[in-house]
Amino acid sequence: MNAQEQLREMTRKQHQHEYVCRGLFERKGALSYIGHLDLKAVFERALRRAGLPILYSQGFNPRPMIVFALPLGVGIDTEGDWLDVSMEVPFDPDEYVRRINAELPEGLKVIRAVSIDEPQNSIMSVVTCAEYRIEAKGITKPVLDLFSKQEVITMKKSKGREIEVDIRPLLIKPLTSSTPDSVEYMCYAGSTKNLRPDVLLKALCESGGFSKEEADEARVTRIALYGGEYPDISAIEGLT
Amino acid sequence: METRPLLIYNSDMHEEVKVPHSVLMSVESPGRYVGGEKNQIVKPIDDSIVRTVFCFPDVYEIGMSNLALQILYKVLNGPEWSSCERAFSPWPDMDKKMREHNIPLYSLETKSPLNEFDVIAFSLGYEMCFTNVLQMLDLGGVPLLSKDRKDSDPVVVAGGPVTCNIEPMADFFDAAFIGEGEEVDLEFTRVIKEFKDSGKKDRKALLKRLASIDGVYVPGLYTPKFENGKFKGYDIEDGAPATVHKRIVKDLDSVDYPLSPVVPNNNVVHDRAYLELFRGCIRGCRFCQAGYLYRPVREKSMKTLCEQGITIMNNTGYDELGILSLSTSDYSELGPLTDGLLEVFNKQHSSLSLPSLRIDNFALDLMEKASQTRKTGLTFAPEAGTQRLRDVINKGICEDDIMSSLELAFKGGWSTVKLYFMLGLPTETMEDVEGIANLAIKIEKLYFDTMRSIGAKPRKPEITVSTSMFIPKPFTPFEWEDQNTEEEFIQKQTTIRNMLKKHRNIRYIWHDVKTSCWEGIYARGDRRLCPVILEGYKKGSIFDAWDQFFDYGLWTQILHDHGLKWEDYTRGRDVDDPLPWDNIDVGVRKDFLKREREKAYKEQITPNCRQQCSGCGATCYKAGICP
Numbered sequence: 080m081n082a083q084e085q086l087r088e089m090t091r092k093q094h095q096h097e098y099v100c101r102g103l104f105e106r107k108g109a110l111s112y113i114g115h116l117d118l119k120a121v122f123e124r125a126l127r128r129a130g131l132p133i134l135y136s137q138g139f140n141p142r143p144m145i146v147f148a149l150p151l152g153v154g155i156d157t158e159g160d161w162l163d164v165s166m167e168v169p170f171d172p173d174e175y176v177r178r179i180n181a182e183l184p185e186g187l188k189v190i191r192a193v194s195i196d197e198p199q200n201s202i203m204s205v206v207t208c209a210e211y212r213i214e215a216k217g218i219t220k221p222v223l224d225l226f227s228k229q230e231v232i233t234m235k236k237s238k239g240r241e242i243e244v245d246i247r248p249l250l251i252k253p254l255t256s257s258t259p260d261s262v263e264y265m266c267y268a269g270s271t272k273n274l275r276p277d278v279l280l281k282a283l284c285e286s287g288g289f290s291k292e293e294a295d296e297a298r299v300t301r302i303a304l305y306g307g308e309y310p311d312i313s314a315i316e317g318l319t
Numbered sequence: 320m321e322t323r324p325l326l327i328y329n330s331d332m333h334e335e336v337k338v339p340h341s342v343l344m345s346v347e348s349p350g351r352y353v354g355g356e357k358n359q360i361v362k363p364i365d366d367s368i369v370r371t372v373f374c375f376p377d378v379y380e381i382g383m384s385n386l387a388l389q390i391l392y393k394v395l396n397g398p399e400w401s402s403c404e405r406a407f408s409p410w411p412d413m414d415k416k417m418r419e420h421n422i423p424l425y426s427l428e429t430k431s432p433l434n435e436f437d438v439i440a441f442s443l444g445y446e447m448c449f450t451n452v453l454q455m456l457d458l459g460g461v462p463l464l465s466k467d468r469k470d471s472d473p474v475v476v477a478g479g480p481v482t483c484n485i486e487p488m489a490d491f492f493d494a495a496f497i498g499e500g501e502e503v504d505l506e507f508t509r510v511i512k513e514f515k516d517s518g519k520k521d522r523k524a525l526l527k528r529l530a531s532i533d534g535v536y537v538p539g540l541y542t543p544k545f546e547n548g549k550f551k552g553y554d555i556e557d558g559a560p561a562t563v564h565k566r567i568v569k570d571l572d573s574v575d576y577p578l579s580p581v582v583p584n585n586n587v588v589h590d591r592a593y594l595e596l597f598r599g600c601i602r603g604c605r606f607c608q609a610g611y612l613y614r615p616v617r618e619k620s621m622k623t624l625c626e627q628g629i630t631i632m633n634n635t636g637y638d639e640l641g642i643l644s645l646s647t648s649d650y651s652e653l654g655p656l657t658d659g660l661l662e663v664f665n666k667q668h669s670s671l672s673l674p675s676l677r678i679d680n681f682a683l684d685l686m687e688k689a690s691q692t693r694k695t696g697l698t699f700a701p702e703a704g705t706q707r708l709r710d711v712i713n714k715g716i717c718e719d720d721i722m723s724s725l726e727l728a729f730k731g732g733w734s735t736v737k738l739y740f741m742l743g744l745p746t747e748t749m750e751d752v753e754g755i756a757n758l759a760i761k762i763e764k765l766y767f768d769t770m771r772s773i774g775a776k777p778r779k780p781e782i783t784v785s786t787s788m789f790i791p792k793p794f795t796p797f798e799w800e801d802q803n804t805e806e807e808f809i810q811k812q813t814t815i816r817n818m819l820k821k822h823r824n825i826r827y828i829w830h831d832v833k834t835s836c837w838e839g840i841y842a843r844g845d846r847r848l849c850p851v852i853l854e855g856y857k858k859g860s861i862f863d864a865w866d867q868f869f870d871y872g873l874w875t876q877i878l879h880d881h882g883l884k885w886e887d888y889t890r891g892r893d894v895d896d897p898l899p900w901d902n903i904d905v906g907v908r909k910d911f912l913k914r915e916r917e918k919a920y921k922e923q924i925t926p927n928c929r930q931q932c933s934g935c936g937a938t939c940y941k942a943g944i945c946p
């Protein structure tokens with residue numbers, strides 16, 4: 080049990096019930112340039128401005144109980160990320176969407192939400208796969224080529240030293256790509272197996288298949304998140 | 320020849336600055352450079368609007384924690400014909416990238432390069448930000464020197480406490496606001512609007528017209544005279560006032576306070592909402608420039624503050640409200656105010672931050688209520704180590720007060736204490752310096768004695784002693800004093816360090832001597848420093864307020880290259896010497912400052928403004944506490 084789960088457990092005992100609004104959100108523009116913790120704070124302040132009956136953690140420093148499905152790196156847009164917000168009372172998800180959107184800064188938007196009573200697991204532990212889109216000049220071919228390789232070796236920093244890792248097993252499948260400058264793919268994501276798009280771009284550059292300059296300008300969008308064991312995957316919204 | 324008409328802004332000219340994704344991804348905290356915050360105000364770009372860009376010459380996270388920015392942003396975005404955007408100093412990594420990629424410095428709201436604006440307004444809160452002003456102008460495509468600006472260039476102005484002696488930067492600013500911006504900003508931009516609408520072209524005429532506004536100093540109209548390296552007054556151009564008077568807000572309740580301030584998306588230095596309790600300070604500590612500059616003391620009413628505090632929290636979503644002033648405990652209705660706010664906050668999981676409290680029974684109670692269960696540290700500012708020296712500086716706090724408050728605090732469960740002192744105060748002897756260490760040692764002993772007397776198990780107390788360097792500042796009774804040399808400061812720091820070495824519960828932290836000494840040069844500087852600062856900037860100095868960037872050797876060399884010495888600025892002055900800031904009037908009269916200086920030498924206390932009026936001169940404003 081990690082610290083966040085412990086906190087959740089503590090809070091749950093106190094209140095007996097939590098009512099979760101699980102929202103699908105998108106992020107683009109200026110808001111894409113902030114880090115994960117800052118994004119969390121932006122949501123927290125928007126929730127407070129909206130005057131929603133959010134549940135707070137217990138302890139010295141009560142925090143709103145909100146959990147993201149998967150951290151979102153600096154510079155990455157999303158069309159398909161999920162966020163759980165715990166409420167003190169049952170709350171209409173459509174009303175939640177309406178009120179939070181009125182308070183979110185431009186670039187952040189909750190697209191839709193469902194309510195989940197007493198989720199069994201943290202949304203973080205549900206995520207297993209993600210779909211990404213990378214837009215950059217000439218990106219499609221080198222990315223598609225990766226899928227025909229046996230292994231894709233890149234260097235990774237681990238405990239202060241560089242080690243070789245094979246990222247090929249983390250790649251699942253390419254999705255339809257219509258232009259040479261925009262490619263979509265599915266890979267593993269979440270707390271056990273995870274392929275960050277910047278690691279994939281780094282691997283491409285190291286193998287000489289792509290230039291560093293183009294990679295630096297690449298725009299990455301997370302399209303969707305899934306749970307379940309591939310290929311038996313399903314949408315996050317119904318998973319508890 | 321210049322053909323573009325004065326300040327007529329053609330919206331066709333507008334070119335949005337686009338920063339490549341790769342640049343943003345290559346710098347630290349790119350969220351600083353993109354805007355898009357909740358409550359930002361984006362007005363259209365239109366010829367009929369006077370466009371101001373409010374520039375804060377430090378990094379975004381510092382600037383966005385600044386209350387003046389939020390207040391003036393609101394004021395200048397008030398009328399339909401005026402707009403205000405924001406810009407901050409790019410951090411050295413971004414500075415480098417912008418130069419490499421030829422990206423001009425731009426406003427966060429409409430991404431307009433600075434040279435597209437009608438007015439560039441800098442907020443100067445401390446002297447060491449001077450080179451950042453030049454950095455921002457340079458990156459923004461604006462000529463650095465006022466005299467080099469063309470009719471079509473923006474008007475560059477400065478505001479903030481540093482403008483009470485803007486001489487070291489006089490060559491770079493077209494104008495400076497003396498006093499509080501709420502009052503003068505819109506009058507200033509109104510004149511610019513009239514000029515813009517009339518299609519007149521003459522920049523010099525505009526500056527003269529601006530100089531006729533009360534509280535506006537146009538340095539170009541004043542030529543300093545020097546004889547044998549000594550300042551001898553100004554030659555003043557016709558039409559410019561002999562003295563520029565400070566402007567103030569008489570009734571703070573009437574100010575259109577920002578109830579929906581811009582809420583940064585990334586973590587800034589003070590991530591909370593702010594409420595200003597009052598301006599000025601009743602105390603009259605003789606070293607404190609703010610205590611004189613912001614006279615007279617003007618309070619906001621409890622009712623206004625309570626309403627504003629609650630609204631501002633709802634509009635920002637912050638979970639903490641900081642109440643601001645020079646001395647929180649001196650707010651006359653502090654108890655009812657904090658009760659009123661806490662009643663609402665406790666239901667909303669919000670907290671109250673209470674800086675600048677004088678620690679006594681009431682304050683301890685209040686801190687307990689405000690932070691509920693957490694025991695945060697206690698802060699004391701005795702400023703000097705002996706009672707004699709505390710009387711010299713008119714710091715109305717005595718050792719018995721400190722000790723009895725601390726005893727109460729220790730009994731109440733506190734064990735973390737911070738103590739702030741200054742080194743190099745006038746008349747200071749080594750006995751006073753040793754007094755600093757001795758006081759800390761006494762407090763350490765008091766902790767263990769108190770624990771023993773109540774039969775409690777002592778924890779490890781954390782006592783922090785922090786010393787800064789006293790820098791004589793204009794408009795204080797110590798404006799004529801001698802500043803300690805670097806060697807003297809270091810010797811004093813070493814003495815304290817050695818005395819506290821064996822006390823493991825006491826931590827001693829000291830400020831960098833070099834930056835403070837240099838700050839002293841600017842504080843009482845004159846116009847001969849302008850070329851020094853320009854050369855420092857051209858040789859690569861920015862962010863001098865940050866110890867890691869301040870190049871002491873380089874600056875000293877440049878000073879010498881310009882035929883100047885440290886002593887020219889750090890030396891004591893004769894009370895009858897003309898001073899470079901004599902053409903500025905902040906309400907506090909020189910004869911009062913001289914009287915205070917005499918009293919300091921006699922170790923005599925001056926009663927605070929609430930006890931008795933000392934006749935400083937600020938009654939001329941007929942505002943606030945003044946009789």
